[in-house]
Amino acid sequence: xxxxxxxxxxxxPVPPPLPSLINARRLRSQRLGRALxxxxxxxxxxxxxxxxxxxxxxxxxPSATAGNILYNNEPPFSPGHWLGTNVQGVDIFSxxxxxxxxAFEIGVAVTLIGIAIGGTLGVxxxxxxxxxxxxxxxxxxxxxxxxxLVLALVIAEGLGPSEFHVILALSAFGIPAVGRITRGTTLxxxxxxxxxxxxxxxxxxxxxxxxxxxxxxxPALVTFxxxxxxxxxxxxxxxxxxxxxxxxxxxxxxxxxxxxQQVLTAQPEYVLIPSLALLxxxxxxxxxxxxxxxxxxxx
Amino acid sequence: xALVQQIQxxxxxxxxxGASARRIAGSPALRVVGRRLLSxxxxxxxxxxxxxxxxxxxxxxxxxxxxxxxxxxxAVAALNRTLGLDQPFWERYWHWLVNVLHGxxxxxxxxxxxxxxxxxxxxxxxxxxxxxxxVSVLLxxxxxxxxxxxxxxxxxxxxxxxxxxxxSTAPYVFxxxxxxxxxxxxxxxxxxxxPVTGPVSFFKNLTLPACAIGFGLFAIYTRLLRADLVxxxxxxxxxxxxxxxxxxxxxxxxxxxxxxxxxxxxxxxxLNLGGLVGAAAIIETIFQVQGIxxxxxxxxxxxxxxxxxGITLVFALVTVLGNLLADLAYAVLDPRIRYGSSTx
Numbered sequence: 001x002x003x004x005x006x007x008x009x010x011x012x013p014v015p016p017p018l019p020s021l022i023n024a025r026r027l028r029s030q031r032l033g034r035a036l037x038x039x040x041x042x043x044x045x046x047x048x049x050x051x052x053x054x055x056x057x058x059x060x061x062p063s064a065t066a067g068n069i070l071y072n073n074e075p076p077f078s079p080g081h082w083l084g085t086n087v088q089g090v091d092i093f094s095x096x097x098x099x100x101x102x103a104f105e106i107g108v109a110v111t112l113i114g115i116a117i118g119g120t121l122g123v124x125x126x127x128x129x130x131x132x133x134x135x136x137x138x139x140x141x142x143x144x145x146x147x148x149l150v151l152a153l154v155i156a157e158g159l160g161p162s163e164f165h166v167i168l169a170l171s172a173f174g175i176p177a178v179g180r181i182t183r184g185t186t187l188x189x190x191x192x193x194x195x196x197x198x199x200x201x202x203x204x205x206x207x208x209x210x211x212x213x214x215x216x217x218x219p220a221l222v223t224f225x226x227x228x229x230x231x232x233x234x235x236x237x238x239x240x241x242x243x244x245x246x247x248x249x250x251x252x253x254x255x256x257x258x259x260x261q262q263v264l265t266a267q268p269e270y271v272l273i274p275s276l277a278l279l280x281x282x283x284x285x286x287x288x289x290x291x292x293x294x295x296x297x298x299x
Numbered sequence: 300x301a302l303v304q305q306i307q308x309x310x311x312x313x314x315x316x317g318a319s320a321r322r323i324a325g326s327p328a329l330r331v332v333g334r335r336l337l338s339x340x341x342x343x344x345x346x347x348x349x350x351x352x353x354x355x356x357x358x359x360x361x362x363x364x365x366x367x368x369x370x371x372x373x374a375v376a377a378l379n380r381t382l383g384l385d386q387p388f389w390e391r392y393w394h395w396l397v398n399v400l401h402g403x404x405x406x407x408x409x410x411x412x413x414x415x416x417x418x419x420x421x422x423x424x425x426x427x428x429x430x431x432x433x434v435s436v437l438l439x440x441x442x443x444x445x446x447x448x449x450x451x452x453x454x455x456x457x458x459x460x461x462x463x464x465x466x467s468t469a470p471y472v473f474x475x476x477x478x479x480x481x482x483x484x485x486x487x488x489x490x491x492x493x494p495v496t497g498p499v500s501f502f503k504n505l506t507l508p509a510c511a512i513g514f515g516l517f518a519i520y521t522r523l524l525r526a527d528l529v530x531x532x533x534x535x536x537x538x539x540x541x542x543x544x545x546x547x548x549x550x551x552x553x554x555x556x557x558x559x560x561x562x563x564x565x566x567x568x569x570l571n572l573g574g575l576v577g578a579a580a581i582i583e584t585i586f587q588v589q590g591i592x593x594x595x596x597x598x599x600x601x602x603x604x605x606x607x608x609g610i611t612l613v614f615a616l617v618t619v620l621g622n623l624l625a626d627l628a629y630a631v632l633d634p635r636i637r638y639g640s641s642t643x
Contacts, residue, residue: 142345145618283467
């Protein structure tokens with residue numbers, strides 16, 4: 001689970017058919033399909049982001065941490081609480097909105113940290129000399145073989161649960177994964193003729209790294225960013241769920257699911273609503289990642 | 300060692316033994332295995348050292364936690380001495396390492412031998428993971444082959460949707476779905492898993508947890524296998540040759556493409572093994588399976604360093620073995636790579 005998908009999973013490069021074999025209608029439907037595969041997940045993500053970050057600025061939502069116990073266990077579509085309230089009477093929609101903020105913030109922060117540190121290590125390992133590569137690769141191997149869950153739990157246990165600590169803990173998953181991917185991509189690029197050409201013409205190594213290598217690993221990193229955010233949101237939920245992440249009453253999708261567990265049979269909607277939000281978000285991130293891969297032909 | 304001796308005994312005369320030994324020593328498989336095993340040593344040392352460091356960063360009140368808040372400072376110090384917690388970090392690590400090399404993983408805070416604890420709980424986790432792996436790989440092979448038969452056909456699109464769902468569903472959410480449907484509504488399986496004693500209790504207790512772990516794996520493997528199959532069917536020369544010879548399409552797909560794709564699949568299965576144990580921890584907690592994932596969580600909340608270190612070692616071993624498997628499948632067994640590299 002923790003390790004992101006290897007790149008081979010996703011790309012199916014299809015050689016383009018001969019122009020004479022394409023008929024216009026088919027071409028149009030293919031173009032439409034490509035556009036839909038890109039813009040539908042983009043639209044869904046924009047909607048989710050707007051719901052989580054813009055909506056609370058425009059509309060006053062009921063509190064997401066405290067509720068009136070007199071109005072607890074309201075069913076969905078009840079007045080004032082259109083997704084209902086939980087056992088403590090806290091509005092579920094507000095929890096969903098603020099929990100979503102947490103999920104997106106943590107997802108983006110962890111992947112960015114992963115890309116900043118792991119990406120740097122990966123480029124250095126991939127373009128560095130033999131022993132630098134060997135040392136960095138071994139360090140990455142160790143981090144991959146070390147169950148990141150242990151580190152995550154220990155950080156939460158030792159430092160206390162908070163959003164920042166969850167970010168720190170989950171970075172343990174992100175850094176080695178990005179490191180490995182970047183190293184692989186850099187190794188591939190390093191063998192290409194334009195790098196040799198640049199080396200032969202006397203370009204300095206750091207300049208080659210910045211001008212020729214970095215721009216070419218950006219597509220791989222962007223698709224990873226999208227898939228990574230999805231994976232991190234799921235992992236963050238798992239930490240909350242185990243009681244080591246964001247603690248209730250602070251809302252998060254993970255602890256909404258965990259709290260709903262207690263009334264799973266009587267009111268499955270407490271688990272289903274945040275689960276659905278999680279599924280929709282992660283699925284759109286994955287689909288967007290796929291669409292970009294298809295467009296850029298990233299391997 | 301014993302195995303090698305047995306092989307040598309079976310191979311008979313000394314001349315034959317020499318020749319076969321040379322052949323084995325020169326084989327690429329053995330070289331990859333040897334190199335991987337050598338590089339596994341620093342990785343294992345690093346992982347155990349990291350675990351040690353991480354566990355000792357935790358506020359160190361193990362003795363206080365065991366003895367209770369009212370324990371006298373003298374009793375706490377005495378227990379710290381018995382547990383070896385008063386020694387400096389490096390000394391403790393060295394002591395542990397030497398013990399591990401002698402096959403002794405130490406004593407947990409609860410006073411039980413970690414070896415014993417692991418001997419009981421490792422098999423359960425391994426059975427669970429194997430169950431999940433076997434089912435998801437078999438299903439993935441069937442679904443991906445059917446899907447790759449007609450790319451962009453109805454079945455292919457259906458398989459893409461299902462695997463996208465599997466990829467995007469959090470395993471714990473899927474676990475709840477399984478509990479609601481199969482344990483509560485249909486009552487086919489128990490909500491909480493009991494101990495595994497025989498084949499019947501194995502299926503009764505581990506089916507739902509295995510499904511919860513397996514759905515995501517199935518999705519990953521199906522996508523991978525389908526992509527690999529479709530790519531082979533469209534661009535590889537041996538496929539064109541087979542088709543030109545008049546081999547029926549299904550046979551081309553299964554005998555010529557799927558056989559090669561299996562190595563890609565094994566590579567990914569191997570690389571994923573390490574992450575699997577993390578997933579197992581969460582699923583084991585939900586279903587209360589008595590495995591090492593569950594132990595890990597209790598171990599960390601009890602500050603049970605020896606137990607956590609033992610479990611991390613098992614996890615790291617599994618990851619290293621998985622990487623070895625991946626390397627073997629990729630570099631040694633995959634005919635595309637093997638023949639590709641020998642000609643170029």
